Amino acid sequence: MTRTWPxxxxxxxxxxxxxxxxxxxxxxxxxxxxxxPDYAAAGPxxxxxxxxxxxxxxxxxxxxxxxxxxxxxxxxxxxxxxRRPVRVGDAITCTGGDPADHAGALAVQATCVNQRGExxxxxxxxxxxxxxxx
Amino acid sequence: MSxxxxxxxxxxSTSYDxxxxxxxxxxxxxxxxxxxxxxxxxxxxxxxxxxHAPPGILPLVTLRALRRALQGIVPGGVLTRQRFxxxxxxxxxxxxxxxxxxxxxxxxxxxxYTTFTFALRHDAALAAVVxxxxxxx
Numbered sequence: 001m002t003r004t005w006p007x008x009x010x011x012x013x014x015x016x017x018x019x020x021x022x023x024x025x026x027x028x029x030x031x032x033x034x035x036x037p038d039y040a041a042a043g044p045x046x047x048x049x050x051x052x053x054x055x056x057x058x059x060x061x062x063x064x065x066x067x068x069x070x071x072x073x074x075x076x077x078x079x080x081x082x083r084r085p086v087r088v089g090d091a092i093t094c095t096g097g098d099p100a101d102h103a104g105a106l107a108v109q110a111t112c113v114n115q116r117g118e119x120x121x122x123x124x125x126x127x128x129x130x131x132x133x134x
Numbered sequence: 135m136s137x138x139x140x141x142x143x144x145x146x147s148t149s150y151d152x153x154x155x156x157x158x159x160x161x162x163x164x165x166x167x168x169x170x171x172x173x174x175x176x177x178x179x180x181x182x183x184x185x186h187a188p189p190g191i192l193p194l195v196t197l198r199a200l201r202r203a204l205q206g207i208v209p210g211g212v213l214t215r216q217r218f219x220x221x222x223x224x225x226x227x228x229x230x231x232x233x234x235x236x237x238x239x240x241x242x243x244x245x246x247y248t249t250f251t252f253a254l255r256h257d258a259a260l261a262a263v264v265x266x267x268x269x270x271x
Binding site for chain 2: 029
């Protein structure tokens with residue numbers, strides 16, 4: 001008999017310069033790629049790009065909602081591959097496939113895209129089966 | 135956040151090719167407050183209250199530890215991969231201790247990939263292990 005697990009929820013965040021500036025202040029990462037328009041314009045991306053973890057927030061929020069908690073509980077693993085930069089004004093949407101049940105854990109392959117449908121990051125989320133409410 | 139970055143340059147004068155696998159730094163002590171946890175629970179900057187530290191705390195405090203390890207952020211580096219393994223809950227406000235180690239380096243056509251591994255402890259117990267892989271084009 002096949003069990004049905006809760007779907008991985010979709011989460012969208014819009015990234016603006018104020019979020020990038022706030023993250024620079026919190027993290028102490030003032031890499032000019034994030035905060036200096038002239039430097040960023042001459043760099044490999046041609047404009048300011050967000051700190052990677054800003055786009056990742058969509059994945060983290062989706063994981064917490066999926067598990068019904070306000071944190072990432074012990075036993076959870078998240079692996080992230082960054083594919084494209086997140087730029088000022090981008091709307092990043094994270095969605096996940098159906099949870100795969102294997103060896104006592106559930107695995108979800110999540111993808112985040114921008115408003116143009118371009119993939120900005122992929123994430124593999126693995127959670128012990130006992131953490132996921134049916 | 136605590137003022138742990140006082141006196142640490144914003145931009146590092148080092149480069150990734152001057153690091154070697156096995157280089158280690160720290161431990162560094164970092165503190166975060168309830169307010170910091172709350173602004174990392176959803177979109178960055180939007181405050182949502184909660185009792186535990188959200189996962190967004192992990193890249194934040196490890197980034198601060200990386201800046202301290204390298205005496206600034208090395209300009210031009212591009213984050214390519216991250217890995218988070220959770221071992222214990224963290225409260226919304228906490229003091230943590232972070233060890234930083236260069237765990238891998240690889241030269242590829244696109245540049246030098248350097249992986250840092252961070253071990254994060256709270257109350258002397260391992261709370262999380264975080265990895266960052268950064269490309270120097």
